[in-house]
Amino acid sequence: MSRLIGVGVGPGDPELVTVKGVRVLREADVVVVPVMETGERGRAEATVLHYVPADNVVRIVFALNERTDRARREAAWDAAGARVAALLGESDSVAFATIGDPNVYSTFTYLAQTIGELLPGTVVETVPGITAMQDLAARSGAVLTEGTEPLTLVPVTAGAAVLKDALAGPGTVVAYKFGRLAAEVATALRETGRTDGAVWGSALGLPGESIRRASELVETGGPEDGPEGGPTAAPLPYLSTLIAPARRDGGRGGKL
Known part of the structure; x- marks a missing residue:
């Protein structure tokens, strides 16, 4: 059974990632990092690259700042969820890196809900992170x-x-x-x-x-x-x- 693990990587300082967070990121088959449509490197990705080889990191677009167009936001979440579901179909474990903590205003919440609908039975876990x-x-x-x-x-x-x-x-x-x-x-x-x-x-x-x-x-x-x-x-x-x-x-x- 595949596992989806939300890993909190802190507010930006790579030294604030927990020991457990680093271990889970390194042990995961794939580490997903959210990016905006413009494609620039975000805080989560920059932090992850201090601990994980770039070849093991997959960048997936999320509508991180979209608040006015709900249909567009939902479409972006659906597309991201489908991409992660495909990765889970090929892997035993997929880690999703999120700034701060995965249970505090995190994109991971929406991803986990989507995966629960697409792949029922997927084990969802979280690793807490330091908050801003x-x-x-x-x-x-x-x-x-x-x-x-x-x-x-x-x-x-x-x-x-x-x-x-x-x-x-x-x-x-x-x-x-x-x-x-x-x-x-x-x-x-x-x-x-x-x-x-x-x-x-x-x-x-x-x-x-x-x-x-x-x-x-x-x-x-x-x-x-x-x-x-x-x-x-x-x-x-x-x-x-x-x-x-x-x-x-x-x-x-x-x-x-």
Whole structure:
């Protein structure tokens, strides 16, 4: 019986792939990496090539950024699923490399569902990976949780209102995929009083890495800077991550 294994390869730094992840990638008959239609090398592929020979890597196109045309997105998923199903028919094990973790906003979820329909009985497994929020927390010194604090993870692609609701609540809030909505994120932070202490990062572990205070997302100026002189934000990479730590004023162990 063939196995499809989703392997989390972290946010970009090849040193953050787990020992188990490296072993599974090397033991797999084939390693699939997702690419966009434009064909450029993505983070998952670049990371995998540190550990696996290029001859054992198969690039498959996914509509990774397609959100407006559902029919086109579904067609791309179907085509990718059919390609992976063919590989499974020829192999005992196929690993699919995904940035971050395969169970956190990963393309692997859709692939696994498709394979379950095309090849019932295929064993589906996952190997966890380091997430962008963990990497950003480590690099910036931001503490994600203490004591009884909740942790809320929000994809800003769901809308800035979802983020604002989360920021209005308790605990730490992490926002993913907010690069295109940086101005809205800056506004939500300001209106909820969560700008201080918040940090954002992009291209973590890569040559173009940027880690900054969230206050740098906002520039207050004249009417030319934004609507009625409000906050503006420079465009950021799509895969940007924000951490807005919980409000902590109780001293050490104050949230226990």
